[in-house]
Amino acid sequence: MKNLILSAAALALLSGAAIAQDTVRMGTEGAYPPYNFIDDSGEVAGFEREVGDEMCARAELTCEWVTNEWDTIIPNLVSGNYDTIIAGMSITDERDEVIDFTQDYYPPTxxxxxxxxxxxxxxxxxxxxxxxxxxxxxxxxxxxxxxxxxxxxxxxxxxxxxxxxxxxxxxxxxxxxxxxxxxxxxxxxxxLGGGIGMGLRESDAELKEKFNAAITSMKADGTLNALLVKYFGEEISQY
The missing domain is CATH 3.40.190.10 (Periplasmic binding protein-like II)
Structure with a gap:
């Protein structure tokens, strides 16, 4: 889906410390419906809001949602302004050189x-x-x-x-x-792309494991498929 090229200066920021707390700041664009958007009450909504909240519940983490413009969404993850990217971001080799990804929560399309x-x-x-x-x-x-x-x-x-x-x-x-x-x-x-995954700093391996476990369980019990159908219709590819 989305392809962002970072400067060498941004790459250097990857050395930040891993998350130690149980509150996770979920970074999204808020302008890409139905994946993510701002609703009438000013809150983040959409497919990824529901998926992200469910991931956090299963991982026993508290979520706080943060919005960021698309063109700086990776640099601001790397610099620590939030802890994840859940914003319709396709998994690509180029991005994987800069940040880490969970497994996909949205199949390749x-x-x-x-x-x-x-x-x-x-x-x-x-x-x-x-x-x-x-x-x-x-x-x-x-x-x-x-x-x-x-x-x-x-x-x-x-x-x-x-x-x-x-x-x-x-x-x-x-x-x-x-x-x-x-x-x-x-x-x-x-x-194009290899499905959509959650982006994280490369130093946050433990957080990645927690979210991967949550995504696996959501695929296994049909929760993820139900959300895919809710937002994208019966014709959407499912797990």
Whole structure:
């Protein structure tokens, strides 16, 4: 899903101490529905809020939710502003060199193009993607012109306003816009990433083990599948 490249200075911050307390600060974007968003009461909500709260309950940890803009979400984890990233972040080799990941809590899925019309030139046109994502990286390697935006909503607005021809993003994130706002999927889906996992500092091996155990139990008893269906529908890949 999302691809962030860090500087050598940020890498050096990985030497921070592991978590010793039972309160875990869960870092998320709060702007990527239905994975995570801010509800009408100003609270973090969505698929990852429910998954994260359940993980913490099973690991006997207290969760505090923190929001952070996407483009600095890894540096602020590394520097200790929060203890996890649970924000629709795909597991990639590049990220794994900087931070650690739990096992996936969302199975590998495809990315897709969406536009207001099906007569779009995907190979030579102008395509929007959220900045620092694996989708942006993919478009940059094609013949299309990439235009990056800070949030998914910004990419959608760019398509509506005619600034770009199409948006390229996680297919599941685009479904509400296709179903409710007149968008249509165009072209073929593109498999990207290795599923979505929780990001942690490499020094937090014990915390990783606790969350991995929680995810394993949620897969085993069907809780994770139930949440996947609740937020993404019956057609979603399940464990």
């Amino acid at each position: 495809a990315s897709a193009y969406a536009a207001m019309t099906d007569s779009v030139d995907l190979e030579g046109g102008v395509i929007a993607a959220q900045t620092s994502t694996i989708q942006a990286g993919y478009i940059a390697e094609t013949g299309a012109t990439l235009v990056e935006f800070a949030t998914l909503d910004d990419t959608i607005a760019a398509v509506k306003n005619g600034e770009v021809d199409a948006v390229f993003a996680d297919s599941d994130a685009l479904v509400p816009f296709v179903e409710e706002q007149g968008f249509t999927f165009v072209g073929e889906p593109v498999p």
